[in-house]
Amino acid sequence: MTENAVEAQGLVKRYGPFTAVDGIGFAVREGECFGFLGPNGAGKSTTIKMISCLSPVSWGTLRVAGLDPRTDARRIKSQLGVVPQEDNLDEDLPVRKNLEVYARYYGLSKAVADTRIDDALALFQLTEKAASKIGDLSGGMKRRLVIARSLVSEPRILVLDEPTTGLDPQARHNVWQKLRLLKARGVTMILTTHYMDEAAHLCDRLVIMHRGTILTEGNPHALIGQHAGNEVLELRMEPEERAPLLGELGAIAGVTVEEVEDLVYVYGAGQRARDLALGISDPGRAFLRPGNLEDVFLRLTGRGLLD
């Protein structure tokens, strides 16, 4: 039997009177990519910090690689690669030296470190930047370097806190591609994100967190099917048309309708809903698209601004 890479039961984090994580439970399997989704302040980063032994557990049990962060932080950390939300590269050292110094914290010999650093720099297309100052790198390069840095210890578990926040689309896709490659090599990955397409691209399973609790758990496709349906219809129409149409749409089995200011979302739309939608006075204002994780997310966590 293979043990889970990470396991939590009744995990709690309190900061004074504030409860950031409120008794969550989850299990990350060896070799999978597991996502924590949620709006800002949901408790994702706090959970990740407890897993990476940066933040002490207030209550509950947590096992990382079978070990307890309270007593075995060093042994856990030697098996983790951590990509924090902020690029905390060492600004005082050039690119390659950053990785050399980092490898030393893991107690790697110079020879082993040199090979791994060459590989990591090549993988992230940073070989030519080896002698550059950190300040001269673009945002995308810094992010790639942070991920490259997390790989020099050849981690069994890679923990990524919002790995692509702030990157342009090219850089994001580039990072995703590298992460898929690492996953194919068997690295267990745990990531937080509020990009739904990122979660859909990368995660085998995910949880959606809100106010410190887990709202739902599953693989992205199943969650979409369950909470949004395969097709979503977005409608904008005149107020006088609205009430009768909503009544008819709502009567169709398996369809849910949500009104958000001037927009109407029809989840789980099928042939019948589509026909009805084409009957509105300006069909150009009807838009049919596949259901996605964003629908699931917004339906579960609500549409109000959270901070």
Add this chain to the structure above:
Amino acid sequence: MTAFVKQPDLSAGALHVWQRNRDVLLQLWKSEFVAQLLEPPFVIFALGLGLGKFVELDNGQDYVAFLAPGLLAMFPMFTAVFECAWNSYLRLDQGTYRAILATPASIDDIITGEILWGATRSTVNAAYILLVAALLTPWLGMVDSPWAILCVPVAVIPGIFFSAMSILFASVAKAMSQFGYFFNLVINPMFWFGGAFFPTDSLPAWGRVVAWCIPLTHATALYRGFITGELEWSMAGDFAWLVVATGITYLAALWSMRRRLTE
């Protein structure tokens, strides 16, 4: 509340943090070294020879010779303070410590590595000043005894003390601008009243009490004994004072940084 007295959680990580700082210095050595090499001779000439002409000490000693142990205490203090107050705060602020914490290194490793680094630079600085004073001795008569060589190993203790004290301050500072308080209220009074520029026994009684509380006074007294070769039992007291203060300050720095870095 984290316990104040707790066995420090140390590993080779402390050494790796020290090596990190050494590597950074080796990248920047040109700009870092020049100022440090020039300042002690400048001060010896300006204060020792310039000002010294107007100063007559009770024991008939030349002022420049009186000044030597003071410089040996003072410059290394500033070295440790700059390294472990300003530079450590920068590393704290720019996330360097958090990056290291994600590796097997512990908070205690990081802070101990930083303090050892500050102490290293401080001790190297002391050795350099001793060398300058020794080289100028044929003309200025600053170093009278081979015991002076003991200043170098002993300098490790105040080096650790001033580094730990600076880290302690960095751990509670909310912004760089607050270092003005540290410098003006803590370091500057030590600089002036730590027995480097005038004999503290010329002070009134209360002034001598103040001077006794200043760590620099004890470092100066030790160096003065070694440089003149006039070893006294009171030096054992000075040494003990420094060792105890250094131990307490080190534990306080660890405790305070654990509070600062634990999320």
